[in-house]
Amino acid sequence: MIAKKDIRNLADIVGEDYFSSEMFMTSLYSHDIAALPGIVNDVLNPNAEAVAQPTTTEVVSNLLKYCKQHNLPIVPRGHGTSGYGGALPARGGVVVEMTRLNEVHHIDKSNMTVEVGSGIIWGKLIEELEDEGLTVAAYPSSAPSSTVGGWVAAGGSGIGSTKYGGIAEQVVDLEVVLPDGEVIRTKDTSEEHFKIETKGHFFRGDDSFFTDLSDNAVYDTDSTQLFVGSNGALGIITKVVLKIIPLRHIKPTTSSFRSQNLMVGALQDILEATRPFYLHFITDKFYDMLKEVNQAPPTMGGFIISCAFEGTDDEIETEIEKLKHIVSRYSGSVESKEVSEHEWSERFYPMRIKRLGPSLAPSEVYVPLENLDGYLNHMNKHFRNENFALEGAITDRGEVAVLTWFPDDERRRISFLMGWYRSLDVINLGLKHGGRAYSIGMWNAAHSRSFYGKENYAKMSDLKRKTDKKGYLNSHKVFAGPLVLSTRLNVLIMLIAGIVAPIVIWLAGIIVPSIIQAYVPWIFVNDPTSFLIWFIVGLFAGFAVSEFANLLPISVVLSIGTPFLRLGRRIFH
Structure with a gap:
């Protein structure tokens, strides 16, 4: 907890107009674009205690000096449009929102x-x-x-x-x-x-x-x-x-294909024969979802490649002619100008299928272009019982940033929690095909090295x-840190252990009384005093369990928990 004296001092450093510890403000800056299962919020308790909006570099410097001296956690933040936990206040503290440095x-x-x-x-x-x-x-x-x-x-x-x-x-x-x-x-x-x-x-x-x-x-x-x-x-x-x-002229073009392997082959040849400014694809499942929300223009095939070329009119037309030959070679269709312009205008809105959820669980991974077909096949097999959509953009390194969207409903708390494994599996499948995590943040810290x-x-x-020896600046990001269970969860663990301990001893006295009488007669629960003693013992045991949990890195918890989430998803979905 940040002391009231520190709140006043921080407000003086930043300026009262640019600092707040009010709950309506701190709640706005305690999450990013990704929807987290309720129990994850209970476990991690990512709640900001204050929000600072510095206006100069000098203010940022003074703020960090004060917070380091008083060991107050700091979390820098832009607009929170990433979903990897990089802007989550894992240990509370002050969220430093940077959008006033905007010149x-x-x-x-x-x-x-x-x-x-x-x-x-x-x-x-x-x-x-x-x-x-x-x-x-x-x-x-x-x-x-x-x-x-x-x-x-x-x-x-x-x-x-x-x-x-x-x-x-x-x-x-x-x-x-x-x-x-x-x-x-x-x-x-x-x-x-x-x-x-x-x-x-x-x-x-x-x-x-x-x-x-x-x-x-x-x-x-x-x-x-x-x-x-x-x-x-x-x-x-x-x-x-x-x-x-x-600033140069950019012209988009869209092609469609009847199958995945034809689309992937065309992507590889386009990248080899031309130099596109932008090269992007969606699979048939993504296209079908777009049709459901009336966002898909009619095309000849369901596997779509969107490409944009930059340069003079002559340079662009030369590149487009090369593209047309490649599309024809892979039995594809070059779509109309209207379709191309529609897809180009929608490049800023990948989440337009969100209304099918009403939530979306995303995960992104880099995969080498030469391994893309195998990766997509593996994804289709692994998630055959899930509803998901795939899109990807090719980089200058010959890698594909493949983004997977899982429509879901965070209001279905148990099912949504169990489905969290999917985001982790997407990355693990990418690694098997020579890929790497797209970004690190908090959730992918296991892949940092x-x-x-x-x-x-x-x-x-x-x-x-x-x-930063104590790790006060954006703790748990890049360098994996331990769980920091919320006070509410720590108390809950202790209470559950306190209640369970005397009940277990009482049941043991009923089921195997002769063994207990012969070896440990003093553990019987047969009156209020003995119940209270074992309740207190349970509280201490619960405290020990919660302290042990607080020693486990989040990456270890995720690795242990993923198989259980996968099993639970099959049961509850």
Whole structure:
């Protein structure tokens, strides 16, 4: 709990107009876009205790200095459009909402870069650049609502990534406030700046997640990439310098196919023969769901490829002719201009099938394009009893960001809980086909080392040890932390144990009285006093169980719980 004195001091640092500890505010910032099962909220209790909306980098620095000194948990947040738990306040504390740092500071046309506040919305940035005849090279599908800093912190690919790469390839420099309040520019700060000689544990968690660097590790003079995709666990991003490109004409085209293997073959040849700005597909199940909600234009086939080319009219027409030959070779159909423009206009709205739920449980994974057909077949077999939809976007690395949607109903608490295993299984299936997690956040922390690479992960671990030994900044993200059971759940476990203990002893006295009389006659429950004694013993046992649970990393709990959730889903679904 944050003390009242700390609340007053934090309000003074941020400004009373930009700080609140009122429940109506804290509840708004205690979740992200993903719907969590009720019991998960009970277990993790991700409830913010205060919300700060800093307006300058200096305010962010002062805020972090104070919170580190008083060990108050901090969680940076954009607009919460990611669903991987990266913005969840796992230990309560202060949510630092960054959207007031939303200015375009400088457009550098000579170096083709733009410097912006991390809280600016992608849509707003794109509009301002287009007024100058410029644009960004890639942007997320959530561009109308997500922040620049949010995508940088979460990492990933988006629209334009087929040609220009993901967000990591777009970032030139960052202004970051480290957990100790130091403000750095990553382009001018070597990775070696964060090197430490003395290794050791810095906060309670799964120690196997912390890796020591090898003696021959290579340090980059630019530390920018350490912070891209770090989910705010290493520092709070306040400014971002991005690459920009001239605004050019973009023309979309849509093709349809009768089968999955034909579509996948066409995707591979399109990527090899042309250079699309955007290359995206949906499967027949996704198309059928779109038809159910009247969002699917009529097409010849149910497997759809949406492609967009960028350049002069002549360059685009040359690329489209190549695409037409490929589509014909795979017995596909090039759809009309109206269908193509419809699909292009809908690129920002992947959740338009949500009304079938009324909830959606998403999961995303990267899979190599050459393994896509096998992965899709495996998904169809593994989830044959589930209703789900698949879409994917191809990156410049030849990977496919495959997004799976499971329509569900969070109001059906037990069934929705049991279905949570699906998101974890999607990633595990992707790994079996040579893939990797799309993003880390809190739920995928078990994959951190393989996601970042052993050496980069070790450098991130050094940085965390050096600047945030107690893990107060965005705890449980990237570096897996233990469960922090809610007070309500701890008390419930103790009460259940207190009630169960005397009942079990009483039943044992009825079922096997001779054994108990012969060996442990003193444990009989035969009067109020003995019941009370065993109730107290049960309370202590329950306390021990809850404390043990608080030592388990969330990643271990998820690994243990997934098979039980899978079994429960078959029973209750």
